[in-house]
Amino acid sequence: MLQDGVITEAVSREVARARDLGHEVMLATGRAVSMTLPVAEKLGIQPEYLVCSNGAVTMRRDPEAPLGYTRAHVETFDPSVVLTALHERLAGASFALEDEHGHYRYVGEFPTASLGISSERVEFDELLGVEATRLVVLSLEHDQEEFLGIVEQIGLHKVSYNIGWTAWLDIAPDGVNKATGMERVREWLDAPQSRVMAVGDGRNDIEMLEWASVVGRGVAMGQAPDEVKAAANEVTATDHEDGLAAALATLN
Incomplete structure (x- = not known):
């Protein structure tokens, strides 16, 4: 494809x-x-x-x-600690949490249709404490090397992460x-x-x-x-x- x-x-x-x-x-x-x-x-x-x-x-x-x-x-996890740390270090970034039903809660802006058919814009505090299957971070102001540097600085414990083609970071439960x-x-x-x-x-x-x-x-x-x-x-x-x-x- x-x-x-x-x-x-x-x-x-x-x-x-x-x-x-x-x-x-x-x-x-x-x-x-x-x-x-x-x-x-x-x-x-x-x-x-x-x-x-x-x-x-x-x-x-x-x-x-x-x-x-x-x-x-x-498999789900509570990404609150990681989410808060990234939010503090990535000014202007967008964040989205996907729950086990495929529904997204998001803050900021994402490309059309990138979050599927079920999504809602919320305030940042509404992302905290939500059990998620993954956390998506989008920051067009940061390239992959900057992303890696920030990830290393905060230490992503008990999660797995992947940096995509652009400034797109996927964070999942540990080992998933x-x-x-x-x-x-x-x-x-x-x-x-x-x-x-x-x-x-x-x-x-x-x-x-x-x-x-x-x-x-x-x-x-x-x-x-x-x-x-x-x-x-x-x-x-x-x-x-x-x-x-x-x-x-x-x-x-």
Whole structure:
């Protein structure tokens, strides 16, 4: 899928082929559930599980549920201490908390649709004491190096964090990431880890690619940053070159 959300014909074709061969084709994403389900629908897949919110929420397929999925596992934390520390050091930053239902409470400004379909603007104090699946911090005035410096200064204890493509910081419960969600799903499906293939291009994919690369296949997209490629044991072409389709074409 391209950065603008377009799924090319080649990717759609290879996803369908892998699905029809009997592979469990699923999504592990930083998106909330409400933003993940439309992607699965576009791809024409109904996997048994979906790993959302960078591993904090895992959904199980349930045809009787309103959305076709129910929550199978949720990890939350109280980000108040970290939130307060970041708020003091990042003047002008925007903050959003996602709860286990995919609802966002936010302060500041976020790109249109980046917070899903359920969100509300609140006062900063209303973010404190809320059990969240993740905390999102957006600060266009700080680059990645500045973000890293501030993170190191305050020490993010009992949380996991990822710095995205721009000045976007994702903070999750301690030890929670796409890899922990995928490993839980692998165990539920009783699938050999040697049969796992994970494909990603973002810094929030690093743990997942490292996990898949142990005895399976961790595939970094060609446009991925160097540290993401270093976490993988394979690199495919870029999304504009249909690198995902090329990787999926190797499945039999």
